[in-house]
Structure formats: structure tokens, C-alpha cells
Amino acid sequence: MRYLLAALVAVVILLHQDIWNWTDKTLVFGFLPIGLAYHGGYSVMAVVTMAILVRFLWPAHLDDETITEPAGSTGATEPRAAHASQEDSAR
Amino acid sequence: MIPAIIVFCYLAIVLYIGIFAFRKGASSGEDFFLANRRLGPMVFLLSLFGTNMTAVAILGSSGFAYQRGIGVYGLMASSSGIIIPLTLFFIGTRLWALGKRFGHMTQVQYLRDRWEMRGIGTFIFALTAVMLVPYIIIGVMGGGETLETISGGAVPYEVGGAVVAIVVMSYVFFGGMRGTAWVNTFQTVLFLCFGAIAFTLIAQSLGGFPGLMNQLAASPKAYLLSRERIPPEEFLSYMFIPLSSIMFPHIAIMCMTAEKITHFKRTVIFYPLCIMFIWLPSVYLGVVAATQYPNLTPGQANDVIIRLLTDNTNTLVSGILGAGIMACVMASDSQILALSTMFTEDLFSYYGGRAKYGPKAEVWAGRAFIVAISVVAYGIALLLKDRANIFDLAIRFAFSGFAALAPVMLAALFWKRSTKWGALAASIWVLFGVLGIWYLTAISDPIAPRPPAPRPAGTAPPGRGPSGTALTGPATGQTGPGSPTGPTASAGGPPTGGAGRPAGGGPPRPPSVRIFPQLGDLFLRGPINVTIFGFLPVMPMVLGSALLMIVVSLLTRPPSQATLDRYFPPKND
Numbered sequence: 001m002r003y004l005l006a007a008l009v010a011v012v013i014l015l016h017q018d019i020w021n022w023t024d025k026t027l028v029f030g031f032l033p034i035g036l037a038y039h040g041g042y043s044v045m046a047v048v049t050m051a052i053l054v055r056f057l058w059p060a061h062l063d064d065e066t067i068t069e070p071a072g073s074t075g076a077t078e079p080r081a082a083h084a085s086q087e088d089s090a091r
Numbered sequence: 092m093i094p095a096i097i098v099f100c101y102l103a104i105v106l107y108i109g110i111f112a113f114r115k116g117a118s119s120g121e122d123f124f125l126a127n128r129r130l131g132p133m134v135f136l137l138s139l140f141g142t143n144m145t146a147v148a149i150l151g152s153s154g155f156a157y158q159r160g161i162g163v164y165g166l167m168a169s170s171s172g173i174i175i176p177l178t179l180f181f182i183g184t185r186l187w188a189l190g191k192r193f194g195h196m197t198q199v200q201y202l203r204d205r206w207e208m209r210g211i212g213t214f215i216f217a218l219t220a221v222m223l224v225p226y227i228i229i230g231v232m233g234g235g236e237t238l239e240t241i242s243g244g245a246v247p248y249e250v251g252g253a254v255v256a257i258v259v260m261s262y263v264f265f266g267g268m269r270g271t272a273w274v275n276t277f278q279t280v281l282f283l284c285f286g287a288i289a290f291t292l293i294a295q296s297l298g299g300f301p302g303l304m305n306q307l308a309a310s311p312k313a314y315l316l317s318r319e320r321i322p323p324e325e326f327l328s329y330m331f332i333p334l335s336s337i338m339f340p341h342i343a344i345m346c347m348t349a350e351k352i353t354h355f356k357r358t359v360i361f362y363p364l365c366i367m368f369i370w371l372p373s374v375y376l377g378v379v380a381a382t383q384y385p386n387l388t389p390g391q392a393n394d395v396i397i398r399l400l401t402d403n404t405n406t407l408v409s410g411i412l413g414a415g416i417m418a419c420v421m422a423s424d425s426q427i428l429a430l431s432t433m434f435t436e437d438l439f440s441y442y443g444g445r446a447k448y449g450p451k452a453e454v455w456a457g458r459a460f461i462v463a464i465s466v467v468a469y470g471i472a473l474l475l476k477d478r479a480n481i482f483d484l485a486i487r488f489a490f491s492g493f494a495a496l497a498p499v500m501l502a503a504l505f506w507k508r509s510t511k512w513g514a515l516a517a518s519i520w521v522l523f524g525v526l527g528i529w530y531l532t533a534i535s536d537p538i539a540p541r542p543p544a545p546r547p548a549g550t551a552p553p554g555r556g557p558s559g560t561a562l563t564g565p566a567t568g569q570t571g572p573g574s575p576t577g578p579t580a581s582a583g584g585p586p587t588g589g590a591g592r593p594a595g596g597g598p599p600r601p602p603s604v605r606i607f608p609q610l611g612d613l614f615l616r617g618p619i620n621v622t623i624f625g626f627l628p629v630m631p632m633v634l635g636s637a638l639l640m641i642v643v644s645l646l647t648r649p650p651s652q653a654t655l656d657r658y659f660p661p662k663n664d
Contacts (some may be wrong), residue, residue, distance in 0.1 A: 007175065018172060018326060018513040025308060027314040031300040033316040039169040040371055046173040046363035051173075054178060055358050062188035063352050 005057050012049050016042060095242035097410030098417050100282075102258045106275045107663030109262020114269030121454040123267035123347050124196055124432045134276050139345050139358060139363045141418075142425040143175070143336060144282070152370055154393035156377030159306075162318030162578075163377070166329045168370035174333035174362035180359045182337045183346040185504045189658075190347035196501065198343045199367070199437045205658055206511035207650045212329040215499075215518050216437045219340055222492050222525070225485035227464060230423025231472040233257050237420050241413040252472050255417075257426050260465035263431075264458050268348055271424050278418035282505050285411050289404060290372045293379075296403035303382045312385065315378045318600055328627035333495035338500060341429035374634075427464055431457045457622065478563055485534070491629040492525045498637035503643065507659050511595070513644030516638040523634040528621055535606045535616035 021035045028037040121127055157507035186201065195201045198219070198623040234255025246254075262270045292618050294300055307313060314320055336342050349355065371395065380387075382394035383402075387395065397416070400409040404407070435457040441443065445453050502509035503640040507640035603622065615622045623631050650657065 012173060013330070016165065016173065016330065017323070017379055018165075019323065022323075023317050023319045025313060026300075027304050027308065031304045032375075033161045033304070034315075035318050036371070036375065037163040038150070040367060042165070042169045043363045043367040043371075045174045046169070046176065046232065047360055049173065050176045050180065050359045053177075054360060058356070059184055059188075059352075062184055080318070 005053060008049065008052065015045070018042075026041060032085060092404045093574045093589035094410030094413045095238065095246060097407070098241055098414045101417060101556075102254065104316035105277065105527035106258050106262055107279060108273050109264075109270035110288035112262075112266030112273055113162070115269065117228070118451060118454060120196075120435070120450055120457070121194075122269075123454045123457060124428070125126040125190075125344070126267070126269040126272060128191065128348055129350045130272055130348045130354070131350060132357050134272055135345075135349045135354045136358045136361060136365075138272035140362060141181075141282075141343070142341055142345055142422065144279070144369060144422065151393065151463050152373045152388075153377030153396045156315075156374040157380050157392040157395050159320050160317065161374060161378055162314035162321040162326070164370055164374040165318065166321060166326060167332075168213050168366050168374070169363075170330050171333040171336070174330065174364045175336045175366075176359040178334065178337035179355060179362070180506060182497075182500055183343075184352055184355050186343055186346045186393075187349055187352055195342065196347065196436045197433050198338075198340060198432065200441075201501055202499075202514065203663050204339065205335050205654070206509075206514060207654055208511040208514075211511050211515045211518075212437070212441075214515070215496075216433060217516055218522055219299065219493070219496070220433060221336075221431055222485075222489035223340060223531060224464075224468075225489060226426045227423045228470045228471050228475075229486060230259070230421060230426070231468045232476070233420035234259075234417070235472065237413070237417055241393070241410075241417075248476065249473060252469060255421060256391060256465050256469040256472075259421055260282070260461060261426050261584045263424050264461050267454075267457075268428060270529060271428050272345075272348065273493035275422075278415075278421075279365075281411075282297065282415045282418060283365070285408070285415055286372060288371065289400060289408060292408060293376065293399050293403045297383075300379065303379055309376070309590070310382075312381050312631075315381055322625065324622070325627060328630045331494050331627075331629045331633050332490055334492075334497040334633060335490045336467065338496045339426075339429075340433055341425035344429050344432055345425070348536060359657070376663070410611050422466075427461055430464055431460045432530070434460045484529070488525045488529055491520050491528070491627070492628050495524060495632035495636040497633065498640045502640045506644070507655055508644060508649055509640065510644045510649050511526045513642075514638040516639040516643040523630065524628065528628045531614055531616075531621040535604075535614075535621060538604055538606070539616050540602065540618055542606055565632040587645040 009089070018038055021038050024034050026034040027033055033041075110365055152163055153166075184611045185465060186195075186198070189195055189201055193201070193204060195204070199212045202215060203209065231252045234252075235252030238251030238254065240247045242251075266273070287592075297303060303318070308316060316325070337346075366505050376390075376399055377395055380392075380399055384391075384395065385396060397413075404412070435444075435453055439456045440453055444456060448456075496518070499514050502513065537592045603617040603625075605612065606614040606616050608619065612624055615625065621628065
């Protein structure tokens, strides 16, 4: 499944280079240049791609890995998440 | 003057939001800098998007589209619409989880711990901080200029810049991340709603778009309806630019503010749509503006949206949209907060300030930094008022620099064998890349090909001008100062992808010239940009950074097993 999804992402990225529309000035529905219509559609395709990735490749394990631990020897930071106030959430 | 009053009302609202957030907040660093890592899904999506959306999205994109056509959407928007969500999905979620687990607030905190490094972390801090500062200065400059334009000159640049600097400083100072996120959410909603209304009103006022598009198709500016003025090498290079997004400190820090990892789900799915809702009308209106104001200079082209609004909507709507544009210009709030977070966490706390003075001092150090950076930015904005192009240039290079740092973050997150020396080599490459391109741009300025001069614009400055003229006269079709990129056609050889050809009836774009003739097409100079074999510098910078990261890591010793086990826990099968 991972390889299939990687291939999907690669294809979507390749489809961004729509060389066939380079000089085409056709107006879709009489007002939308085809190059713009294509990339508008591409944005929708990006939505679908991301929805597929979320559905099949969501890193759910990360949620289980968030138990607060001290940082390492460099003292980059110290654990604070545990002290976070529970009373005010910004929604 | 009414639009200016509306903008002042808007500024009062965002100030109030910041103060309201202050009353809701606690005094801990986690709360001030990260809103306690408890932003809800909608605020997270809209504020993240609002943080990414700058004046470039509205003013720059329409001005650029006015000059180079509809291809600007593919160049900047649809590429961002896929790359940014992918980086949020693969990198943002990991940063969020590691931040929750280890308490990291900045990228450098994570990198220091991940690779057991100290000084190299400080070097990366300095590099990213330096690349971020121009945004803050440009924000103050843009605020002053926008207020001056919207008020018809009644509010001078110096006063406008001061007002914007004080408002932004105040709500960041009081509200911290919570205030900034709420203000960004408010700004994004305002922009999405009133942008749609303005688009509809402009369409009605102009009598519908089909007629205008057919008029354009039959004119010398028909090339704007296709991508023939954008070389394929440039189009491909632009795919690398959105990699910068996740490496911008304010975006990475914002990723750590989500309450739950599931908040990323909606964000990555709806992000491309948000980009489309803002950019598609902006690019389209930029092209439409070519039918209304055919002879603007590149500098004037950046104001086409304001011109269309002023001439085709009533005062109230244009005032509200002016506030929306102001919102974009004021996007420097997140960068100020990010710099403050970095200063506090990566320097003040890291070098003992927190241990010595306590956690409360950490927040006050951050606040003091916010005041200091705002005052300095305002001072520079006044001193270098007429030299904004320096900072525009710096921002363009910074995009490439941040994009080229993406392999460092990817290696840290996904490649166990990566080392701090690899990160250092890649970071030095980025530094020299940015400085090198800056140098090449500076020395090649005298030989930069100049576009043909346009006819004088027949319209008055925005905010005061009459309606534009009909589509007559020669097309300009040039690129020039103010447009983010230039052509990349090779000197001495056939132009690529239509570059340099008089396609669509407009005059040809000037071909690029060789900076060092003995090196062939290695370094080319167009009207704006230096390119490398026709590609934008960002591409070799990203690829070179990735290569150095791999090679130097393989040649050096990885971190200790204990650190690796923390960041790559053994699987219990």
C-alpha cells in the first residue's frame, strides 16, 4: 500500500507539469483559460490526494508516542507539556 | 477617507483580540509561545493558512499575473497546494508529536537534541533568524505604504508604519501565540468572505467576464491567457519553493500548537482549497486588469487589485477589502512571535537564562524582544524607506534558503544515520548559496537585460484614480522589477519554452545574458533573476543540500545509541 501511495503522490506531482497546455488559449465555459482551469482542477486533485493519504497513511502511532519525556543530554529543553494548564484551550 | 476609517476600525478590532487573548492566557512560556499547545481544529487550519498568506498572495500574485498571465497560478498556487500539505503531513505531524513528547518549542531545540549538538544549533538559529528579519521590516513598510495609499495620502508613510508596528507589537506582546492565532483566524475569515463578495461585485461592474476574456484573446495581450511567457525550467523550479513553508520558523512553531494530531487531518485536506479560493480570483483579476489598465509599469502592476476595487466597488466594500489587504501586509505578526520564541528558547533559556531567572522571566524576555524587534524594524523601515527592493530581494533569497534547509529536517526526522555534521554542511551550503546568488545578482545588475519601456500609464495612483482605459495600444508583456522571477532563456541559443519569442503578438522578452561568458550558460542573468542553466537557484540549492546531508552524514559518526533510541524507539514485535 505504501508503494502505491508513493506512486500516487509522484504521479500527482508530475501532473503539475502540464506541458500540453503551455500555449493553449482555449476559454473553458467562455471565460476561464484552460491553463487556469486545469490548475484549478489540480488543486481539487490535491484535496483528493491528501484525503487519500489521510485515510490510508495517517501516522496514528504518533499520538501514542507523545508521553512526556525529558530531552537529551544537550539540555535543549525540558519537559513542559505535563505542566500545561488544562483550563484554557483556545478554540 | 472612509476606507482609511474602516481600516482603523479593523486595527482596533485586532488590537482588542490580542488583549482579550491576554486575559484568557496564563503566564507560562508554553502558554505564551504555543497557546498551551491547545489550538482547536478550525483555529489551527485558518491561522496556519493566514500565517502563510502574505501580501504576495493578493497584491503580488495579481500584479505578477498582470505581467505574465494565468501561468502564475500554477507557478505559485497549485504547486503550494500540493507541496505544503505534503510537508505538513509528513513533517508537521512529526514536529507536533516530538514537541509534545520532549517539550520542544522550536526547530533548533529539536535539532540540538536529536543530533547532540550545541554550537551547530546556534549556527542554524542565526541562519534562520537572519533570513526571517526582512519579513518583519517589509511588514512595517507595507503597512505604512498601504495606509498612505488607502487614505489618499492623509496618513503619511511614517505614521502608517508606526501605527501598524504598534498594533502588531501590542497584540503579539499581550496575546502571544493565542492572540496571534486568533487574529490570523479573523483575518483569514475576513479575507475569504469579502474577497468572494468583491470578486462578484467587480464581475458585475465590468459587465461579466466572458466579454473581457474574448476581448483579451483578440488583443496583443492574448499571451496572458496561456503560459507561453513562462519557461518550463522556471515552472519546474517553482515546485521547490513551497518546501520553504515548513522550514519557516513561524510555520514549524505553529505546527506545535495543535491540541491533537487529528487537527492536521482537516488542515492538510482543506489547505489546497483555501489556497485556491484566494489565489484563483487574484490571478484571474490580475489578467482581467490587463483589459482595463493596459499600460501599467511593473511597479504599478502590483496595485491592480486596489485599482479594480476602487474603480468597481463602492467605498464601503473597498474599505473592507483594504482592511483585508492590510491583514495580509500585517502577516509579520507570526514572524515577530517566532523570532521572539527562538530568541527566548534557543538563546536565553538554552544559555542559562531560564535556570537563572526562572520561568516567568522567560516570558518577559520574549516580550522585551518583541518590543525591541518592532522598534528596530520601524527604525529600519524609516531609514531605508526608498530601498524596499533590498528587502524584497532578501525575501526572495530567503525562500530559497528555507527551502534548501528542508532536507536537513527530513533527514533529522526520517534518517537514523544522519549526523550533525551533515546538517552543518547542508546549512553552510545554504548560507553560501544565498550569499552567492545575492553576489551574482549584484554584480550582474549592470548587464541585466532591460525590458522595453511601457507607455506611460493612463491611470492615476490607486485610491484616487478614475476608471481605466479600454484595451488599446501596444502590449507591454515584459517582466521587470516587482515580479518575483525573470525569464531564463539562454543567451546565444534558442529561447526555451517560448521565452524570448514574440508570442501572442507582444514584444519579445529580452533574453538572459551570460554573467561569465567563459562558463557558458551556467550563470545567466535575466531582467530580475540569476538562473543556473535556466533553473532558479532554489533547485540546485535544495539538491545540493540533500546531497551534502547524505554524503557528510555517511562519513561521520551518528549520535549515541541512547539518543537514537529516544527518537527512533525500537519496535516491540
